[in-house]
Amino acid sequence: MSSLSLADVFRARQRLAGRVAHTPLVESPSLSSLAGVPVYLKLETAQPTGSFKVRGATNALAEIAQSGVRRVVTASTGNHGRALAYAARALGIEAAVCMSSLVPKNKVDAVAALGARILISGRSQDDAQVQALRMAQEEGYAFVAPFDDLRVIAGQATIGLEILEALPDAATLVVPLSGGGLFSGTAFAAKGIRPDLRAIGVSMARGAAMHASLAAGMPIAVEEVETLADSLGGGIGLENRYTFAMTNDLADEILLVDEPSIARGIVHAYRQERLIAEGAAAVGIAALLEWRIAAGHGPIVIVVSGANIDMDAHRRIVMENADA
Numbered sequence: 001m002s003s004l005s006l007a008d009v010f011r012a013r014q015r016l017a018g019r020v021a022h023t024p025l026v027e028s029p030s031l032s033s034l035a036g037v038p039v040y041l042k043l044e045t046a047q048p049t050g051s052f053k054v055r056g057a058t059n060a061l062a063e064i065a066q067s068g069v070r071r072v073v074t075a076s077t078g079n080h081g082r083a084l085a086y087a088a089r090a091l092g093i094e095a096a097v098c099m100s101s102l103v104p105k106n107k108v109d110a111v112a113a114l115g116a117r118i119l120i121s122g123r124s125q126d127d128a129q130v131q132a133l134r135m136a137q138e139e140g141y142a143f144v145a146p147f148d149d150l151r152v153i154a155g156q157a158t159i160g161l162e163i164l165e166a167l168p169d170a171a172t173l174v175v176p177l178s179g180g181g182l183f184s185g186t187a188f189a190a191k192g193i194r195p196d197l198r199a200i201g202v203s204m205a206r207g208a209a210m211h212a213s214l215a216a217g218m219p220i221a222v223e224e225v226e227t228l229a230d231s232l233g234g235g236i237g238l239e240n241r242y243t244f245a246m247t248n249d250l251a252d253e254i255l256l257v258d259e260p261s262i263a264r265g266i267v268h269a270y271r272q273e274r275l276i277a278e279g280a281a282a283v284g285i286a287a288l289l290e291w292r293i294a295a296g297h298g299p300i301v302i303v304v305s306g307a308n309i310d311m312d313a314h315r316r317i318v319m320e321n322a323d324a
């Protein structure tokens with residue numbers, strides 16, 4: 001497979017049926033009245049592992065298991081590792097997850113609870129990736145990349161199918177963007193069905209590797225720093241094969257939001273939507289609250305990508321932003 005087709009996405013959907021959630025798409029009255037057009041939230045927070053990553057991991061592992069592989073390894077900012085561990089356990093496959101010391105403890109614990117082998121290496125997602133690739137080479141694990149893998153992208157793309165089935169007249173998609181598996185998959189499927197749709201990627205201002213790479217015209221390294229949107233941390237890989245080109249083709253716009261804005265997104269999700277959203281998942285709401293999303297001609301759909309925030313950190317953010 002050298003590029004993705006819509007048929008791959010429909011096949012992924014069949015594989016995922018019964019294994020991952022078909023998540024709710026709910027209208028937000030407060031964001032709708034703010035934007036002047038209906039605004040819907042696609043709640044990947046409702047997935048069994050608390051993030052959309054279970055879609056891509058499950059699709060990749062279902063394919064890998066058919067070829068008789070019994071051990072898989074990955075590098076992760078937390079959610080992909082948890083998703084892979086979950087999917088591996090369901091298929092009776094052994095999973096190892098390499099993470100950096102930047103990954104929050106709640107996420108490491110969640111991966112461990114699923115029975116995966118945990119390896120903490122270095123201070124960046126790139127360090128964790130080196131470790132995972134070494135294990136693939138030396139210990140015979142099959143490597144499943146967190147985003148730059150067509151099986152993973154096809155799994156995430158099922159979000160685009162679900163959105164358009166529920167809301168055929170959606171006009172604008174707003175999608176959190178890090179390595180670009182979520183964005184390129186969702187936008188690929190949605191634009192494949194509705195080419196006139198507008199797709200906006202949103203990253204955090206601190207260490208937005210895809211944004212910097214697109215500006216440079218090639219994948220470049222960006223220093224990884226702490227951010228409320230920890231699931232958006234890490235590079236896109238200097239040897240990026242798919243998501244750089246796909247994001248370049250599919251993105252109508254990429255927005256960056258700063259830390260106070262992400263905090264406002266988390267607080268809005270909590271107070272107005274009664275939702276626990278992690279920082280990475282709140283960037284779309286944050287961008288809308290900043291009036292950065294021009295209301296087009298029809299409904300806006302914001303992908304709320306995950307719920308896996310440390311609850312003490314969440315409480316602090318809500319307390320410190322009482323008037324947000």
Ligand SMILES: *Cc1c(COP(=O)(O)O)cnc(C)c1O
Binds near residue numbers: 232
């Ligand atoms: C991984 C992740 C993202 C970004 O996905 P990419 O495919 O790396 O762009 C966004 N939100 C959450 C909650 C994630 O776990």
